[in-house]
Amino acid sequence: MDTLNVVIADDHPIVLVGVRELIERDARFRVMGDATCSNELVALLESEPVDLVITDFNMPGDSPYGDGLKLVEYLTRHFPKVRIVVLTMISNPLILTRLHELGVLAVIQKNQLHDEIQAMLKAIARGNPVRSNGPQPTSVMDDGADLDERFTRLSPKEHEILRLFVSGQSVNEIARGLNRSAKTISTQKISAMRKLEVSSDQDLLTYCLERNLFN
Template identity: 90%
Template sequence: MDTLNVVIADDHPIVLVGVRELIERDTRFKVVGDAVCSNELVALLVSKPVDLVITDFNMPGDSPYGDGLKLVEYLTRHFPKVGIVVLTMISNPLILTRLQELGVLAVIQKHQLHDEIQAVLKAIARGKPIHHNGPQPTSVMDHGADLDQRFTRLSPKEHEILRLFVSGQSVNEIARGLNRSAKTISTQKVSAMRKLEVSSDQDLLTYCIERNVFN
C-alpha cells in the first residue's frame, strides 16, 4: 500500500516529538508536518497532500478555526477525505459521542497515548474499524431534551454566573462585576456544573457553545 501522509497538531513540543516518534516506527506512515495551533494545521492541509491528521482537542490562540468540536467540524467539512484522530484528556461521554458523530477515526486519551496509538495506526493502515474504548457514550442529539432539562435545575444566580463565564469572563471578573467574593462565585459555578453533570470547564463551554445555550 502507499505511504499515508500524516500531520500532527499539538501545542506541547514534548507531545509533538513523542507522537512523531511513535508514528515513525510504522513505515506505512510518514509525518509531513506539525502544527502548534489551528491556523498552522489548516495551512498545512491546504498546502500539502495529507491523509491523516492527529490533533489535540484543545488548541491555543484566537483562531477563526477554533479548537475542540468547532475545529473538528471545520476539518471534516472542508477536508472530508482526511482522516482525523483526536488526542484529549476529556472523558465526557457527550463530547466523545459528538466526535464519533462527526466521523473521527479514533479518540485517544492522552494518558493512554503510548498504549493506543500503535493499535489505532495499525487499524487505519489495514482499513479496519477502530474500537472506541472508554465510557459508553450518550448521543447529544438523542438526549438533548434531557440535557436542556438540567438547566431548569439552576438557580437564577447560577444561571447568570454560567452566562458570564461562557461569555469569556473569569471567576474573579465575575466576582468584581457582581460585587461578590471569588470564593462565592466559584462555589456557585461548581454547584451549577454539578447540576448540569459536566466535570470540567472545557466540557461546560463546549456544550453551551454547541447548543447556543446563552445566545
C-alpha cells in the first residue's frame, strides 16, 4: 500500500508525542504535522494532502470550528475523503453512537491508547475493519427509552436549570438568577443528568446542543 499521511490533533503534548511515536514506528504511515487546537488542525488539512486525522474529542480555545461533535461534523463535511479517528475519555453511548453515525473510522479511549492505536494502524494497513475495545455505541432505543421519554422525566425546575446551563451560565450564576443556593442548583442539575443518563458536563452539553433540545 502507499504511505498514508497522518495529522494528529491534541492539546496535551504528551499525547501528541506518544501518538506520533507509535505512528512513526510503522513505515506505512507518515506524520505530516500536529495541531493543538481546531484552527491548527483545519489549517493543516487545507495545506497538506492528508489521509488520516487522529484528533482529541475535546479541543481548547474559542474556534469557529468548535470541538467535539461540531468539529467532527465540520471535518466530515469539508474533508470527506479524510478518515477520522477520535481520541476521548467519553463513554456516553449517545455520543459514541453519533460519532459513528458521522462516519468516524474509530473511537479510541485514551486509557487504552497504546494498544488501540497499534491495532488500528495494523487494520488500516491490511485493509481490515477497525475495531475498538472501548464502550460500544448503542442507540437511544437500545438504552430502553427514546429521547422524548427521557426528556419528559425532567421536572420543570430541572428543565429550566439545564436550559440556563446549556446557554452558558455556571451553577453559581444560575443560583443567583433564580435566587436559590448553588447547592440546590447543583443537586437538581445532577438529578437531571441522571434522568438523561449522561455522566459529565461535556456529555450533557453535547447531548443537548446536538439534538437542539433548548432551541
